[in-house]
Amino acid sequence: MLTIRNLHATIQDEKQKTKAILRGINLDIKPGEVHAIMGPNGSGKSTLSNVLAGHADYHVTAGDVMLDGKVLLELSPEERAAAGLFLAFQYPVEIPGVNNMYFLKAALNSLRKSRELPPLDAMDFLQLIKSKIKDVGLDEAFLNRAVNEGFSGGEKKRNEILQMLMLEPRFAILDETDSGLDIDALQMVAKGVNSLRSPERSILVITHYQRLLDYIVPDVVHVMVNGQVIKSGGKELALELEAKGYGWLEGLAE
Amino acid sequence: MMNQAALPAWLTTYVATQQATEAWLRELQQTLAQDFLQRGIPSRREEEWKYTDMSFLAKECFTKSSTLRSVVSPAIVAGHRLKNIESIFIVLVNGHFVESLSDMRLLPDSVTLCSMKQALQHHAELVKAHLTRNLNLQKHPFASLNAAMLAEGVFLHVPKKTVIAAPIHILYLHGEENNIVTCPRNMIIADEHAQVTLLEEHSAYGAVTYFTNVVTDIHAEAGAKVHYHKIQNDAAKATHIAQIFVNQQQDSLVETHSLALGSKLGREDVFVNIKARGAHSNINGFYCLTQDDQHIDNHVHVDHAASHGTSNMVYKGVLDKKSRAVFNGKIYVHKGAQKTQSYQANHNLLLSTQAEVDTKPEFEIYADDVKCAHGDTVGQLDMDSLFYLRSRGIEKQAAMKLLTYAFAADVMNKMTHTQIKQRMTILLNEKLAHDD
Ligand SMILES: Nc1ncnc2c1ncn2[C@@H]1O[C@H](COP(=O)(O)OP(=O)(O)OP(=O)(O)O)[C@@H](O)[C@H]1O
Numbered sequence A: 001m002l003t004i005r006n007l008h009a010t011i012q013d014e015k016q017k018t019k020a021i022l023r024g025i026n027l028d029i030k031p032g033e034v035h036a037i038m039g040p041n042g043s044g045k046s047t048l049s050n051v052l053a054g055h056a057d058y059h060v061t062a063g064d065v066m067l068d069g070k071v072l073l074e075l076s077p078e079e080r081a082a083a084g085l086f087l088a089f090q091y092p093v094e095i096p097g098v099n100n101m102y103f104l105k106a107a108l109n110s111l112r113k114s115r116e117l118p119p120l121d122a123m124d125f126l127q128l129i130k131s132k133i134k135d136v137g138l139d140e141a142f143l144n145r146a147v148n149e150g151f152s153g154g155e156k157k158r159n160e161i162l163q164m165l166m167l168e169p170r171f172a173i174l175d176e177t178d179s180g181l182d183i184d185a186l187q188m189v190a191k192g193v194n195s196l197r198s199p200e201r202s203i204l205v206i207t208h209y210q211r212l213l214d215y216i217v218p219d220v221v222h223v224m225v226n227g228q229v230i231k232s233g234g235k236e237l238a239l240e241l242e243a244k245g246y247g248w249l250e251g252l253a254e
Numbered sequence B: 001m002m003n004q005a006a007l008p009a010w011l012t013t014y015v016a017t018q019q020a021t022e023a024w025l026r027e028l029q030q031t032l033a034q035d036f037l038q039r040g041i042p043s044r045r046e047e048e049w050k051y052t053d054m055s056f057l058a059k060e061c062f063t064k065s066s067t068l069r070s071v072v073s074p075a076i077v078a079g080h081r082l083k084n085i086e087s088i089f090i091v092l093v094n095g096h097f098v099e100s101l102s103d104m105r106l107l108p109d110s111v112t113l114c115s116m117k118q119a120l121q122h123h124a125e126l127v128k129a130h131l132t133r134n135l136n137l138q139k140h141p142f143a144s145l146n147a148a149m150l151a152e153g154v155f156l157h158v159p160k161k162t163v164i165a166a167p168i169h170i171l172y173l174h175g176e177e178n179n180i181v182t183c184p185r186n187m188i189i190a191d192e193h194a195q196v197t198l199l200e201e202h203s204a205y206g207a208v209t210y211f212t213n214v215v216t217d218i219h220a221e222a223g224a225k226v227h228y229h230k231i232q233n234d235a236a237k238a239t240h241i242a243q244i245f246v247n248q249q250q251d252s253l254v255e256t257h258s259l260a261l262g263s264k265l266g267r268e269d270v271f272v273n274i275k276a277r278g279a280h281s282n283i284n285g286f287y288c289l290t291q292d293d294q295h296i297d298n299h300v301h302v303d304h305a306a307s308h309g310t311s312n313m314v315y316k317g318v319l320d321k322k323s324r325a326v327f328n329g330k331i332y333v334h335k336g337a338q339k340t341q342s343y344q345a346n347h348n349l350l351l352s353t354q355a356e357v358d359t360k361p362e363f364e365i366y367a368d369d370v371k372c373a374h375g376d377t378v379g380q381l382d383m384d385s386l387f388y389l390r391s392r393g394i395e396k397q398a399a400m401k402l403l404t405y406a407f408a409a410d411v412m413n414k415m416t417h418t419q420i421k422q423r424m425t426i427l428l429n430e431k432l433a434h435d436d
């Protein structure tokens, strides 16, 4: 499903200095699998997500990414979404003046168009969104607010999951969706993610806490340090990291 | 006295051939015309015209449309009407009032609403009193020219305590005739505690070139409420010069909502005079420039001459291609105008690196117990928001349009009249959709 080979990416910092952040990432995620990435702050996890989603601030200097046989890095962000990619952002932006429901409808119908499906009519859309918003535990009033504007941290995360449930991506990345969530919300998010799990779909979960992985049980856990995946293992690796931290792995980095 | 561009022959001819039937008007117009010719077309050396170059008036040639020659189809006219509401509708085509296209069925008997020609016959005293009120050749040269050339327009007199439920929609339509000049005048008089909602719309069918120099006078007597809306959607090659004079008496409320979408060159001056205690004024505008060399200049001047008044001025605009916008907001608080609250803001969104904005807030405050504030910004689309929308599958152009409309939303939402707001929103969205 998703193959990342030797991915290098840089960013221009505030002083216009080029900074290397991803330094040779390799990942192979097969259909139906759930992978988790853990790693210290600043190791490049969100950068990887943003590069995959097509954020223009990051420059890919080497490597390739294939999603279902498509060369991902050649696609625009909207084409990546059409190809089935979805990123639940670590810090979702607030967009004043853009109505949340209108936005979701525009997104869904745009994706439907790319799949050569007719747009959902107002009634069907309303019915769908009303059932999904219940699943993420948000009040319907959130549909009539501007996208994420004034939402609490947890509400923003729920809104990301709502979008994911509406858009039904083939490949979803959750970038610290669990951070800042209370226990109930965490379970709700996990339930939402698990409801999407299927033999055709894959999920990449970025988290600092092994607790989330009790609910969303991963097939593979990776450790990212300083822009590289330095160790991969089964779900017990998450427990080990929780107990020992990252220090014992440092010798593995280049 | 001022060092100005040579006066074009067409203007001299135009002015000389003005022949009002009423003696008082003929006399007034002759004086005004001579004065204007002496003053000349404002030049960029004048502070108020620093960014807006009117010298093309000397290079092009405009004539008066003496009789109505266009045959606009009723379907075109009907397309302009407000949806989901019944309105009072007055149509002027190429400057001529067209009764057969107008619809006055909902006009209450006690209200006077007619063409300016009819008003000059039947309500000469009122017209005369209001016509001479805002004359100031140096400050408002085009308003003087408008009075000198005045032939048509709309006259509305709402008597005391009368509330007109239906909105009054005045449509100035151009088509078929090229290079004509019109100087229409709208006179809106709301007596004590009267209430009225208006929409003045300027539009065209077909690609015609013309020059409009319109004046709208709004007089709100004590306790009157006037909700005035304007759509400037003139043809792409047209020139639109407008002056809106607002005079407010005690506790009156006047709102103006102006949407500028069309014309190659547009200039609108709004002068609000808070003349008596406790008058409230909201002055809002949005401009959307999508053509190369399109130029829209807004000057808003609020004069607080009495205490306890409020004024809220919010103008926003979006600029694409090689367009240019000018905004000048001026607030003058007289010595006696204590407890005045005044706010002005101008925010601009640039969609292209070649677009340009000149914005200037000005305050002159001579009272000590007042609250005044302002805010001005010029910015670009937020790249993170754009990325967010695109990452959900929304195409770049559509996402840009969404964000641009979002930028306009707070000004558009200041309009309380649902159907007028709806119509303005549709026109703005059509304009935004065009610019790819
Ligand atoms: N736009 C940017 N400008 C400058 N530096 C950046 C930018 N984006 C990321 N970086 C830097 O790149 C490095 C990796 O950041 P990234 O956000 O990918 O880390 P992360 O692993 O997601 O961390 P966390 O666990 O705290 O979310 C950090 O040092 C960060 O400061």
Ligand SMILES: [Mg+2]
Residues within 6 Å of the ligand: A045, A046, A047, A090, A175, A176
């Ligand atoms: Mg991160």
